[in-house]
Amino acid sequence: MLERLELEAFLTLAEELHFGRTAERLHVSTARVSQTIKKLERHIGTPLFERNSRHVRLTEAGRLLREDVRPAYDQIEAGVERAINAARGxxxxxxxxxxxxxxxxxxxxxxxxxxxxxxxxxxxxxxxxxxxxxxxxxxxxxxxxxxxxxxxxxxxxxxxxxxSEPRVLGVPSGHPLARRDSVSLEDLAAVRMLQVAGAFPDYWRADRTPRLTPAGRPVECGPEFETLQEALALIDAGEGAFVMGAQVTRFYARPGVTYLPLSDAAPLxxxxxxxxxxxxxxxxxxxxxxxxxxxxxxxxxxxxx
Incomplete structure (x- = not known):
């Protein structure tokens, strides 16, 4: 039987893919999160996350566990909240x-x-x-x-x-484009565009991850991701780039990712x-x-x- 902190630590880390932010959300130390995840991995018998100095990613076992556990955890949380709300009227x-x-x-x-x-x-x-x-x-x-x-x-x-907010292109800080003040949609041909995993409408993909620039130049497809934190980790690791809203410059700053204004893109x-x-x-x-x-x-x- 898994303990509540083990479930909360696992599910939160699966979202954040960052031990520090997970610790902040759970109001515990980073060391406590790390110890809890290691204990859970020993209990299950396999790593749930790949981690190094640059990124944290779910393993296949971790992805399957998240898919199986998340709905049940949400249902329990909803049941508890309904009981609390009933007591409060x-x-x-x-x-x-x-x-x-x-x-x-x-x-x-x-x-x-x-x-x-x-x-x-x-x-x-x-x-x-x-x-x-x-x-x-x-x-x-x-x-x-x-x-x-x-x-x-x-x-x-x-x-x-x-x-609405301006659009920016997140690129690895070591990429040649990162030295520019801004980029255009034509510059998407110079990077690999990360792809959102799963089935998304074609009209949405064409807007966020186009296959061609306005002039018809091909845009290379990069790896898939499931969460924003995973996308940022992939960009940080030099795996590709992605178009995002400018709010990331305020809420999701990280040294390995440079955000460049897209000069000719409509607001998000x-x-x-x-x-x-x-x-x-x-x-x-x-x-x-x-x-x-x-x-x-x-x-x-x-x-x-």
Whole structure:
């Protein structure tokens, strides 16, 4: 039987792929996280992570364990939270998923505003990974998800844009492009573009990881990744590059990755989405709260400031 800390440490490290950030989230020391993971690996009998001085990655055994354990852990956590909410007189939960730190901050403020205006309801925020956000929305793990556009899924409704940000290209700091002040979409032909794992709509892949530059030059495909932290680790290791929102310059800075403004790329926009079959009025109430918060936010600063 696995202990709670072992499960929490494993699942958090599987998301962060960084021992320091995992320790911060769990409010324990980095040494405690390392000891806990080693104990879990001894218990299972195989390494769950590949780690060296440059990156942390899931092994195949670790990936399988995450896929098997995550749904059960989430179900237990949801059950405990329902019991706590019942004791507090909260009748219903609105589960809101988000991707990235900027969306997380906005959703936290929107949740507080929503909770004040909707007695008997409470928002539960859930951080999603890029590879499983849509799947978990369709599975009913969350009621609403904030996604980056474009988003044209026939079984989902897309709400109004909440915020936008400039696009940047994350490249290894040792790459020749890293010495430039900015790059263009034509420069994508000079790097290997990392690919998001799993089945993603063609229109989304064409927007984020195009196969050709605007002038028709081929763009080489790089390794696949499942989480943002894994993408950054791959970039740091010199395995490729990826297009991201400029929020990474504030929330995900690391010495081995250089973020370059994309001078001719349209801003990256973020909007809420939910299933067509979910007609709960609280969905629209939360969107209104999110918009009220978003319009008060200052415009994003230019990349590099």
């Amino acid at each position: 909260v009748d219903r939960l609105l589960r809101v998923g988000f991707l990235g730190a900027a969306a997380g901050q906005l959703m936290a403020q929107a949740a507080r505003l929503f909770d004040r205006g909707n007695p008997g309801w409470r928002v539960r925020l859930r951080e999603m990974q890029i590879v499983d956000g849509l799947r978990r929305l369709r599975a009913g793990d969350v009621d609403l998800l904030v996604v980056s556009l474009p988003h044209h899924e026939p079984d989902m409704v897309t709400g109004p844009v909440l915020f 926009e973020w909007a809420p989405t939910w299933l067509v079959t979910n007609t709960a009025p609280q969905i629209l109430a939360f969107n209104q709260a999110a918009r009220s918060v978003a319009v008060r936010l200052p415009p994003p600063a230019p990349v590099g400031e």
